[in-house]
């Protein structure tokens with residue numbers, strides 16, 4: 001069984017328990033991309049505290065080595081909507 005680490009709490013979870021964020025080839029970010037869309041990815045569990053941590057600690061920027069603040073803000077807003085926080 002493949003387990004992935006949540007960037008919010010550093011615990012390991014099964015893939016289906018996590019939200020995946022991928023940096024695509026066109027340098028945009030995508031939440032839960034299809035299996036054909038490949039790129040450097042991070043995972044966060046479906047827990048509002050972990051999403052808050054991910055945003056507060058700027059984990060998208062560091063884990064994906066990504067610098068487009070506008071795109072990061074867009075994805076962070078989408079994550080917040082996912083959980084209504």
Ligand SMILES: [Zn+2]
Pocket residue numbers: 006007008009010011044045047050
């Ligand atoms: Zn977590």
